Amino acid sequence: xxxxxxxxxxxxxxxxxxxxxxxxxxxxxxxxxxxxxxxxxxxxxxxxxxxxxxxxxxxxxxxxxxxxxxxxxxxxxxxxxxxxxxxxxxxxxxxxxxxxxxxxxxxxxxxxxxxxxxxxxxxxxxxxxxxxxxxxxxxxxxxxxxxxxxxxxxxxxxxxxxxxxxxxxxxxxxxxxxxxxxxxxxxxxxxxxxxxxxxxxxxxxxxxxxxxxxxxxxxxxxxxxxxxxxxxxxxxxxxxxxxxxxxxxxxxxxxxxxxxxxxxxxxxxxxxxxxxxxxxxxxxxxxxxxxxxxxxxxxxxxx
Amino acid sequence: xxxxxxxxxxxxxxxxxxxxxxxxxxxxxxxxxxxxxxxxxxxxxxxxxxxxxxxxxxxxxxxxxxxxxxxxxxxxxxxxxxxxxxxxxxxxxxxxxxxxxxxxxxxxxxxxxxxxxxxxxxxxxxxxxxxxxxxxxxxxxxxxxxxxxxxxxxxxxxxxxxxxxxxxxxxxxxxxxxxxxxxxxxxxxxxxxxxxxxxxxxxxxxxxxxxxxxxxxxxxxxxxxxxxxxxxxxxxxxxxxxxxxxxxxxxxxxxxxxxxxxxxxxxxxxxxxxxxxxxxxxxxxxxxxxxxxxxxxxxxxxx
Numbered sequence: 001x002x003x004x005x006x007x008x009x010x011x012x013x014x015x016x017x018x019x020x021x022x023x024x025x026x027x028x029x030x031x032x033x034x035x036x037x038x039x040x041x042x043x044x045x046x047x048x049x050x051x052x053x054x055x056x057x058x059x060x061x062x063x064x065x066x067x068x069x070x071x072x073x074x075x076x077x078x079x080x081x082x083x084x085x086x087x088x089x090x091x092x093x094x095x096x097x098x099x100x101x102x103x104x105x106x107x108x109x110x111x112x113x114x115x116x117x118x119x120x121x122x123x124x125x126x127x128x129x130x131x132x133x134x135x136x137x138x139x140x141x142x143x144x145x146x147x148x149x150x151x152x153x154x155x156x157x158x159x160x161x162x163x164x165x166x167x168x169x170x171x172x173x174x175x176x177x178x179x180x181x182x183x184x185x186x187x188x189x190x191x192x193x194x195x196x197x198x199x200x201x202x203x204x205x206x207x208x209x210x211x212x213x214x215x216x217x218x219x220x221x222x223x224x225x226x227x228x229x230x231x232x233x234x235x236x237x238x239x240x241x242x243x244x245x246x247x248x249x250x251x252x253x254x255x256x257x258x259x260x261x262x263x264x265x266x267x268x269x270x271x272x273x274x275x276x277x278x279x280x281x282x283x284x285x286x287x288x289x290x291x292x293x294x295x296x297x298x299x300x301x302x303x
Numbered sequence: 304x305x306x307x308x309x310x311x312x313x314x315x316x317x318x319x320x321x322x323x324x325x326x327x328x329x330x331x332x333x334x335x336x337x338x339x340x341x342x343x344x345x346x347x348x349x350x351x352x353x354x355x356x357x358x359x360x361x362x363x364x365x366x367x368x369x370x371x372x373x374x375x376x377x378x379x380x381x382x383x384x385x386x387x388x389x390x391x392x393x394x395x396x397x398x399x400x401x402x403x404x405x406x407x408x409x410x411x412x413x414x415x416x417x418x419x420x421x422x423x424x425x426x427x428x429x430x431x432x433x434x435x436x437x438x439x440x441x442x443x444x445x446x447x448x449x450x451x452x453x454x455x456x457x458x459x460x461x462x463x464x465x466x467x468x469x470x471x472x473x474x475x476x477x478x479x480x481x482x483x484x485x486x487x488x489x490x491x492x493x494x495x496x497x498x499x500x501x502x503x504x505x506x507x508x509x510x511x512x513x514x515x516x517x518x519x520x521x522x523x524x525x526x527x528x529x530x531x532x533x534x535x536x537x538x539x540x541x542x543x544x545x546x547x548x549x550x551x552x553x554x555x556x557x558x559x560x561x562x563x564x565x566x567x568x569x570x571x572x573x574x575x576x577x578x579x580x581x582x583x584x585x586x587x588x589x590x591x592x593x594x595x596x597x598x599x600x601x602x603x604x605x606x
Contacts, residue, residue, distance in 0.1 A: 061397040062475045063366005093476035094364040096503045172365045173396035199576030200399045234537035242573045270545045273502035
């Protein structure tokens with residue numbers, strides 16, 4: 001055998017060797033990845049094991065008061081059974097739940113190995129949010145996939161404990177951020193759609209309904225927020241977002257119940273700015289009563 | 304030479320051949336890609352060549368009326384010089400501009416090879432939006448990178464023609480969607496921040512300001528929307544979103560002008576639901592006058 005052939009043999013040997021290695025490396029990596037996926041799923045499931053009901057709070061568009069509805073609903077539910085309600089604020093770009101529940105300056109208490117305890121707001125409402133990790137003024141500019149990973153990391157680590165309800169405040173709309181949350185949760189018992197009575201928000205709500213059907217999420221119903229305003233001076237009704245009746249129409253069209261029509265109360269925003277749940281301060285207001293009705297409907301619907 | 308060696312020689316030959324091919328294919332692909340990038344950039348620049356000013360309309364969070372402000376500002380600018388204002392609705396998940404400007408049922412007029420003409424609303428305002436392509440009830444569930452590509456495709460194809468102002472209605476917040484738009488535009492002359500007077504929206508506005516600094520966008524100023532409401536029955540002022548003075552504070556903190564404080568008028572939503580710019584119907588309203596002031600400030604600031 002001449003040197004040329006010898007060299008070639010070595011070359012081929014290396015080539016085949018490195019190819020085989022690459023193939024087995026790939027297979028190993030895939031195995032590792034799928035093992036990791038399994039582990040993450042398992043860890044998330046474990047953390048949510050003692051949570052009886054996971055409810056998504058969605059909105060077709062931003063600014064319809066989704067977070068305000070989430071905190072008000074959590075407060076109403078917790079009034080009946082304190083320490084049994086949790087809120088996961090899954091909105092990376094505008095995490096306002098900690099501010100609304102007055103826990104923005106609290107820190108997670110971490111328990112080595114096992115994870116972190118959520119912070120506790122009024123009535124023992126447990127809160128987890130990006131807003132508790134990031135400094136206020138940092139724009140969260142992570143791209144899609146990374147956000148999904150961070151979200152799952154949070155789901156893996158937060159020790160919710162025994163809860164009757166975990167309300168998940170979704171990012172607004174039907175974007176990939178919203179999709180991510182739906183994919184990351186091992187189970188969802190139902191979704192609530194929040195809207196306001198403008199024609200402009202009718203279309204986004206429609207999209208939400210299509211989204212729910214597409215991903216087989218049970219729609220518990222629609223909440224019309226900022227329905228009407230009662231003038232604090234003369235007491236008369238102001239239809240701030242146009243003529244009423246839109247929520248009824250959408251609910252009929254989509255074949256889901258209209259859970260309630262929440263009036264706009266200027267004092268709600270003022271309370272939230274100070275981190276006090278409005279419902280605790282004004283338990284006899286029209287606002288609080290409407291939420292009692294809504295909470296009742298949801299409880300019944302989930303059995 | 305035995306058959307074994309012959310076979311190996313063929314094998315090595317193929318291997319080396321396909322490797323060389325792969326390498327040159329990669330290089331070619333890279334060259335192709337960078338050529339494509341260059342071409343896209345060039346095409347976008349060409350389409351925006353006769354646009355004098357490109358202005359971003361941003362908001363820290365959804366639902367502060369960013370799209371309403373965009374259309375009102377466009378109408379105010381177009382009142383002075385019709386046919387010289389364009390609006391690009393870059394919000395994929397809630398494209399409401401076509402509805403607000405009453406062009407939702409119009410179609411792009413395409414001019415083979417060159418692209419498509421935007422649809423024309425009142426006062427010759429040119430509109431391009433995802434809302435004109437997608438059917439109303441389809442949730443837009445494309446992932447990040449794809450959205451970027453679709454956006455650039457729109458920028459490549461819309462024939463804006465000669466414009467004084469192109470207002471770009473950004474997706475809410477400082478998410479990757481917003482980043483994408485900033486990256487896709489060859490030049491941005493300034494950014495306007497829209498906010499409402501709640502403490503909850505103060506933080507997101509802050510993030511927007513950081514975002515603008517990070518990407519060296521000139522902040523033209525802040526517009527406080529839904530500032531106060533005048534009761535249509537008794538005429539008295541209602542501070543619907545908490546105590547005033549927040550926009551002034553933010554403007555001071557960020558060192559940017561407060562362009563104006565737009566009152567909340569229930570008739571605005573009603574008009575928008577019908578696709579009629581409120582300002583055209585009520586040119587003497589407080590709302591319209593505030594926008595005249597704002598447009599003046601912006602024109603002056605851009606020289």
